[in-house]
Amino acid sequence: MIALNINKKIYHIDADPETPLLWVLRDHVGLVGTKFGCGVAQCGACVVHLNGEAVRSCVTKLSRAVGKKVVTIEGLSEKNDHPLQKAWLELDVSQCGYCQAGQIMSAAVLLKENKNPTDQDINDAMAGNICRCGTYLRIREAIHLASELQRKGGGNS
Amino acid sequence: MNKQISNRRNYSSNFRLLIVIGLLCGGIGIMAFTMNKDNSLKVVKSNSLSPIKKDSVTSVKAFQQVYTVLMSARCMNCHPSGNVPLQGDDSHLHTMLPQRGIDGKGVYAMKCANCHQPTNTAGLHTPPGNPNWHLPPANMRMVFQGRTPRQLAKQLIDPKQNGHKDLKKLIAHADDGLVLAGWNPGEGRTLPPMSHAAFKKAWLTWLNTGAFAPAK
Numbered sequence: 001m002i003a004l005n006i007n008k009k010i011y012h013i014d015a016d017p018e019t020p021l022l023w024v025l026r027d028h029v030g031l032v033g034t035k036f037g038c039g040v041a042q043c044g045a046c047v048v049h050l051n052g053e054a055v056r057s058c059v060t061k062l063s064r065a066v067g068k069k070v071v072t073i074e075g076l077s078e079k080n081d082h083p084l085q086k087a088w089l090e091l092d093v094s095q096c097g098y099c100q101a102g103q104i105m106s107a108a109v110l111l112k113e114n115k116n117p118t119d120q121d122i123n124d125a126m127a128g129n130i131c132r133c134g135t136y137l138r139i140r141e142a143i144h145l146a147s148e149l150q151r152k153g154g155g156n157s
Numbered sequence: 158m159n160k161q162i163s164n165r166r167n168y169s170s171n172f173r174l175l176i177v178i179g180l181l182c183g184g185i186g187i188m189a190f191t192m193n194k195d196n197s198l199k200v201v202k203s204n205s206l207s208p209i210k211k212d213s214v215t216s217v218k219a220f221q222q223v224y225t226v227l228m229s230a231r232c233m234n235c236h237p238s239g240n241v242p243l244q245g246d247d248s249h250l251h252t253m254l255p256q257r258g259i260d261g262k263g264v265y266a267m268k269c270a271n272c273h274q275p276t277n278t279a280g281l282h283t284p285p286g287n288p289n290w291h292l293p294p295a296n297m298r299m300v301f302q303g304r305t306p307r308q309l310a311k312q313l314i315d316p317k318q319n320g321h322k323d324l325k326k327l328i329a330h331a332d333d334g335l336v337l338a339g340w341n342p343g344e345g346r347t348l349p350p351m352s353h354a355a356f357k358k359a360w361l362t363w364l365n366t367g368a369f370a371p372a373k
Contacts, residue, residue, distance in 0.1 A: 042253075047266065053270070054268075056271060056272050059283065059284060106265075109266040113265055127253045128271075
């Protein structure tokens with residue numbers, strides 16, 4: 001059994017250390033907010049935080065997560081009130097929604113490291129997250145709104 | 158008479174002092190790693206190195222081999238002329254356009270280690286892995302792309318452009334973990350044009366024969 005800290009809880013996982021973290025999250029723990037997209041780190045749908053970094057869980061082995069803190073979309077905020085979640089709802093960003101957990105988790109790292117990102121900063125941070133519905137313009141707008149909410153102290157970031 | 162003897166003694170002692178200073182300066186010069194006007198290395202004293210025996214013909218010939226490796230996709234892709242790494246055997250811009258960042262490890266949600274794991278990921282064209290995956294940092298970009306053999310040779314031995322490496326560090330760099338990763342690139346990628354052993358031999362030959370830069 002491998003102990004794993006996910007969203008501030010310790011889970012004991014019965015899985016091979018080589019198992020991708022995404023499989024552990026979805027199939028072993030039941031946290032299905034994180035999505036499988038491409039399986040080869042090309043689309044960003046599976047982004048979770050590993051010690052605060054936006055790793056792609058489809059290619060991250062369980063062994064790499066041992067001793068570190070994993071945060072999924074379910075654990076981003078306690079009351080779904082992260083500035084990004086508020087902004088996403090406010091601007092109705094999602095269309096099909098499949099990529100949105102990964103988009104939000106990537107954007108959360110951007111806003112943690114840059115409180116007032118420019119369009120170029122957003123491009124640089126989000127270029128690895130693909131949305132086949134093409135919601136990019138709303139994503140950009142929502143990140144700007146979230147950064148404004150964050151600066152004003154709104155939401156739980 | 159006494160004055161003459163005294164003058165001779167003074168002259169003799171001054172002469173000895175000059176010799177001692179000369180020897181000291183020479184010693185420091187021998188131990189230093191600097192470039193001559195002809196862009197070759199001076200003699201370097203180090204326990205781990207063969208003493209440099211200058212031979213411009215052998216040196217340039219060895220560098221031509223080194224150059225083919227450094228300009229191969231496995232080396233050049235992480236030494237791009239811009240701030241986006243290259244990718245694939247054709248050295249196209251890395252998909253997603255990840256940025257170099259200040260430390261060479263990417264920015265925000267696009268850091269190298271977010272996709273590049275400590276080891277290669279299984280499968281064709283999946284992200285290759287290394288525990289220390291990165292580009293050269295923004296303040297020392299160490300560009301290979303577009304460099305002629307002469308430009309690259311001169312750049313490689315200039316501590317202001319090579320990451321502050323002296324000869325000892327340059328030699329050690331042949332066995333650096335990321336350099337070695339070039340010969341373990343993951344599935345679907347062409348290896349450098351010679352073995353690592355052959356590359357290292359050419360690298361050492363180039364350095365130990367004076368690190369001469371080719372004419373062009």
